Ligand SMILES: Nc1ncnc2c1ncn2[C@@H]1O[C@H](COP(=O)(O)OP(=O)(O)O)[C@@H](O)[C@H]1O
């Protein structure tokens with residue numbers, strides 16, 4: 001089992017009031033699954049993604065990723081896990097605005113000490129894989145939304161992570177670019193990658209094999225739609 | 228090892244990129260450092276050049292020679308109390324010569340300023356020194372051609388003179404001066420030697436004077452003038468004993484009561500060295516205070532700009548953390564950026580200070596130089612300011628929470 005979440009709670013303290021963003025979440029995800037998390041705004045999708053991605057820590061419960069208990073790891077260990085195991089794709093791309101596509105993609109390799117020449121070679125290859133071989137020196141501002149998201153996907157892929165996490169990856173794109181991005185995810189899943197994506201569009205969710213629905217921080221349904 | 232180095236390289240590249248995007252801001256930020264380092268380097272370069280020169284010149288005054296004089300070289304307190312002192316007399320010179328056993332060489336010195344003539348040439352206001360044959364040793368002056376005064380010249384009060392390099396040059400041009408007669412004031416003297424060239428001291432020529440036997444000088448210009456007596460020992464360990472001996476002799480000759488202070492001064496080179504060192508030490512202190520204040524202001528400026536930079540780049544920090552940057556990675560990134568900003572000011576300050584210092588030296592006709600120490604100090608201070616000023620902002624950046632940072636607009 002790649003991901004095992006047991007009895008997970010996430011509570012935000014907002015002054016006097018406590019907000020339970022996630023309640024008693026039980027979740028197991030195997031390698032090479034293609035999961036869509038759905039739910040209305042504020043239902044806790046991003047919170048769950050952030051915890052799965054080790055960006056955030058849980059309040060209560062257990063999270064075992066790749067046989068490692070990450071529930072109580074310190075910041076630096078979590079940073080290592082993020083670097084090695086997780087590839088993030090965000091709705092707002094989150095690229096460094098002043099850096100070229102190439103530099104953005106090689107960034108994760110800087111933090112695991114890959115030598116520069118090797119880094120650049122890998123980044124170039126990965127950009128070619130997402131169809132941006134001719135745009136490697138462009139800055140994000142010189143690229144379209146779809147192209148930016150492909151740079152972000154290349155960055156997520158470069159370290160061969162165990163999971164690719166995408167939080168509304170098509171939310172800022174027109175439907176044509178959105179479809180193109182989803183095709184890339186489909187191919188990545190076919191190639192053996194585990195993908196978890198958040199969306200509130202049914203036709204995007206239909207690319208996946210399994211749909212998990214959240215409501216007010218609780219999983220209300222978990223259906224295999226394909227095997 | 229490779230890993231550390233390549234990562235350091237990467238941080239430098241990042242920091243440099245960041246500076247380039249904010250060229251003007253970075254330059255303004257580093258202005259305080261620039262001014263501080265420039266000030267320090269300028270004065271360092273100047274004083275180093277000056278030191279070399281002044282110590283060189285002071286060593287002309289032999290370290291083992293003392294001068295018995297009416298006035299001290301370095302006057303402390305009330306000048307008027309020295310005014311009432313008696314001149315050093317010829318009789319006192321004779322007493323010193325007779326009783327001072329530790330002095331190996333002794334020369335009396337009287338001075339006057341005269342116009343000198345040879346054929347159609349003349350020189351105004353030339354320094355004339357009446358002394359004996361030992362002056363060559365006590366004053367460290369040797370003839371380049373001809374000879375110096377001899378004991379016979381002095382004893383027989385001969386009308387002979389030894390002339391400085393510049394006097395010879397101006398009066399005789401191409402002609403050989405040895406054996407020629409020049410007129411000093413109203414009396415004629417035969418030239419027996421030309422002194423070796425000494426050069427300038429702070430724009431003052433050291434080569435336009437004339438040496439004549441003291442007896443001749445006293446007969447022609449009168450014997451009432453005050454003297455300066457130079458006493459030299461070949462053994463520098465004897466210096467203090469020699470001074471005590473001189474003091475005893477002078478007080479005895481002058482019949483100074485035991486409860487009264489000396490009414491003469493025994494001067495020596497290290498008084499000037501001390502004075503010079505005190506002056507430069509004061510200058511150093513002032514410069515370090517001014518430079519230090521500039522560096523402090525510069526450091527505060529850098530800290531401020533780095534805090535702004537951390538806030539502006541909150542999202543960037545979030546992205547970096549999301550893809551695996553640890554606290555230390557972010558800390559070092561911002562620290563290096565801060566050090567780089569400060570170092571840019573430091574390097575510019577070193578260059579500017581080098582030129583300014585050498586400009587000052589050139590104005591004083593001194594030889595230019597580059598001080599390795601000052602470069603190290605410039606680098607050291609600016610980097611140190613960079614580290615101190617950058618630490619708090621860098622730590623703040625390193626401690627940011629990735630999710631909040633990613634959400635930051
Ligand atoms: N940093 C936070 N502080 C306080 N409350 C938060 C924070 N992040 C999320 N929440 C709350 O947690 C709930 C779930 O949010 P989120 O996971 O972003 O929902 P979704 O992504 O499904 O729209 C919401 O009620 C939201 O207001």
Ligand SMILES: [Mg+2]
Nearest residue numbers: 045046047167
């Ligand atoms: Mg969300």
